[in-house]
Amino acid sequence: MNHTVFFLGMAVLQVVFITYQYALFKRKEYVYYILYSLLISSFVCYKSFPQYNPFRAFVTPTETFTAGRSFLVLAYGMYFRFGRHFTETMTYHKGLDRMLHRVEQIFIGYGLLDLASLIVGLPYQVLELPTRLLFLASIPFFTYVIFFLITRRRRLTTLLVVGSALLLFCGSAGFIDQAYVSKTAHDTHYYIGYLEAGICAEFLFLNYGLIYKTRMIQKENLRLEVEKQVELYKHRVRISNDLHDEVGATLSGIALYSQLTKHQISLHLTEKVSESLDRMQESAIEMVEKLSDIVWSVNPDQDSFEKLLQRLDDYLRSAAMAKGIDVSTSFAPIPPNRISMDVRRQTYLLLKEAINNAIKYSAARQIRFSVSIDDGHLVFEVADNGKGFDPDLVKRGNGLNSISRRAGELNAALHLASVPGKGTTIRLSHSLVPI
Numbered sequence: 001m002n003h004t005v006f007f008l009g010m011a012v013l014q015v016v017f018i019t020y021q022y023a024l025f026k027r028k029e030y031v032y033y034i035l036y037s038l039l040i041s042s043f044v045c046y047k048s049f050p051q052y053n054p055f056r057a058f059v060t061p062t063e064t065f066t067a068g069r070s071f072l073v074l075a076y077g078m079y080f081r082f083g084r085h086f087t088e089t090m091t092y093h094k095g096l097d098r099m100l101h102r103v104e105q106i107f108i109g110y111g112l113l114d115l116a117s118l119i120v121g122l123p124y125q126v127l128e129l130p131t132r133l134l135f136l137a138s139i140p141f142f143t144y145v146i147f148f149l150i151t152r153r154r155r156l157t158t159l160l161v162v163g164s165a166l167l168l169f170c171g172s173a174g175f176i177d178q179a180y181v182s183k184t185a186h187d188t189h190y191y192i193g194y195l196e197a198g199i200c201a202e203f204l205f206l207n208y209g210l211i212y213k214t215r216m217i218q219k220e221n222l223r224l225e226v227e228k229q230v231e232l233y234k235h236r237v238r239i240s241n242d243l244h245d246e247v248g249a250t251l252s253g254i255a256l257y258s259q260l261t262k263h264q265i266s267l268h269l270t271e272k273v274s275e276s277l278d279r280m281q282e283s284a285i286e287m288v289e290k291l292s293d294i295v296w297s298v299n300p301d302q303d304s305f306e307k308l309l310q311r312l313d314d315y316l317r318s319a320a321m322a323k324g325i326d327v328s329t330s331f332a333p334i335p336p337n338r339i340s341m342d343v344r345r346q347t348y349l350l351l352k353e354a355i356n357n358a359i360k361y362s363a364a365r366q367i368r369f370s371v372s373i374d375d376g377h378l379v380f381e382v383a384d385n386g387k388g389f390d391p392d393l394v395k396r397g398n399g400l401n402s403i404s405r406r407a408g409e410l411n412a413a414l415h416l417a418s419v420p421g422k423g424t425t426i427r428l429s430h431s432l433v434p435i
Contacts, residue, residue, distance in 0.1 A: 004045075004048045007041075007044060007200065008041060008045060010203060014203050014207075015037050015038065017207065018030050018033050018037065021214070024214075025214075025217060029081075029085035029086045030082075032078050032079075033086075033206075036078035039071045039072075039074050039075035040071070040195075042068075043071040043072045044195065044196060069114060069131060070111050071111070071115075073107055074115075076138075077105075077106075077108035077111055079164075080100055080103060080107065081108075083160060083164065084097055084101065084104070087154075087157045092152070092154070093152070096149075099145075100145065103138070106134075110134060139168070146161050146165045159205050159212060160205065163203075163206050163209075166198055166205070167199060168198070170198025170201070171194065173194050174192070174194025174195050174198075177194070239298060250287040251287065253283050254283045257276045257280045258280065261276040264276060293349070293352075297348065305339060308339070308347060308348060309331055311348065312348065312369070313369070316329075316355050316369055320359060320367055323359055325366065325367055327368075327369070328366065328369075330371070330372075331371045332371055332372045332373050334373065346409055347406075347428070347430075349406060350403055350406040350407060350410070351428065354426040358382060358384040362387060362423065363387050364386030364423065365386075366384065368381075368382075368383045369382055370383075374429070377413075377429045377430060378429070378430060378431075379429045381427045383424070383425040384424055387421060388421055389424070390418070391418055407428060410428075410430050411430065412429060413430070414427070415428075415429075
């Protein structure tokens with residue numbers, strides 16, 4: 001039994017190592033592997049040292065196998081679940097993942113059934129033949145899975161698959177030898193050595209795979225951190241530019257008008273002073289609005305389409321009310337996706353510019369703002385019933401140029417339709433993609 005003691009020592013070390021990996025990365029597949037290691041170790045232990053098996057109370061003295069069979073079946077079920085998540089077959093090989101998932105459920109369900117039958121007193125021999133058939137039927141399937149994954153040439157998958165292949169080969173050899181070849185020619189538990197050798201080989205290949213995957217995760221985390229820092233730098237530069245271009249220009253205008261007002265006061269130009277003060281007031285209100293937009297655009301609590309639509313709706317109704325324009329809105333149900341800061345900002349400023357144009361220049365009596373979903377795209381539409389214009393003849397000002405530029409930065413489709421005397425419609429469509 002020296003080889004069994006050695007194996008159990010390796011199994012304990014393996015559980016400790018995988019537990020440490022789970023503590024580092026919090027990946028659920030490591031929990032499945034820990035369960036697999038504990039179950040397979042319990043099988044070996046209870047098979048080699050039946051006197052320590054707590055389930056022996058449920059069986060007759062002649063049934064020495066006790067709950068080991070149930071643990072072995074459950075262990076394989078947990079191994080399949082671990083393998084699916086570790087190699088990410090649900091992402092790279094969806095068809096294979098569905099098959100593995102079904103087989104995993106069969107093994108786990110059968111293992112629980114076998115354990116329950118033992119506890120309720122069903123004779124051990126009743127499920128012996130079905131269990132052997134289950135293992136025999138699984139051998140060609142798992143041979144196919146191993147061949148399929150090896151041919152895909154993903155290094156991480158190959159490492160796990162080679163270890164699994166050795167485990168399958170050794171386990172199958174021991175099972176076939178004990179059940180159909182040697183039978184009683186050896187000691188009752190001799191075939192456990194086959195399984196121990198296969199599991200130890202699987203341990204070694206898995207540990208190398210874990211080290212490789214840890215490096216992959218570290219590289220990915222480093223890449224994400226660099227991207228995060230680059231994105232943060234871009235946001236800082238953008239905020240700095242916004243403060244300089246928007247707020248700085250407005251403050252410069254206020255400073256200029258204040259100097260002009262002093263001069264007008266010295267000349268007793270009362271009407272001019274009043275006009276200058278009105279300009280200063282308008283500039284201050286505009287600056288407060290721009291600052292509010294900047295603060296809103298960088299606030300992470302506003303990173304949803306719902307918050308974006310709420311702010312646009314509030315702005316539209318407030319601005320339209322001041323001009324006596326009727327407003328109608330129509331918002332389709334939108335998934336609660338988070339959107340990036342830049343997408344939120346660019347979309348807001350683009351649609352705000354479209355609303356401003358409609359309110360200031362269209363002479364419209366009504367403005368309609370709608371949001372819909374079309375083939376996975378979010379579609380915003382601002383339409384008015386104003387005087388319209390001929391897009392081919394009108395000189396494009398800063399407003400329309402700004403709208404076109406922001407649509408390009410969003411990689412979104414922009415459509416502008418306007419007919420003299422019939423109003424203008426601006427339609428923006430971009431992918432409904434969460435961050």
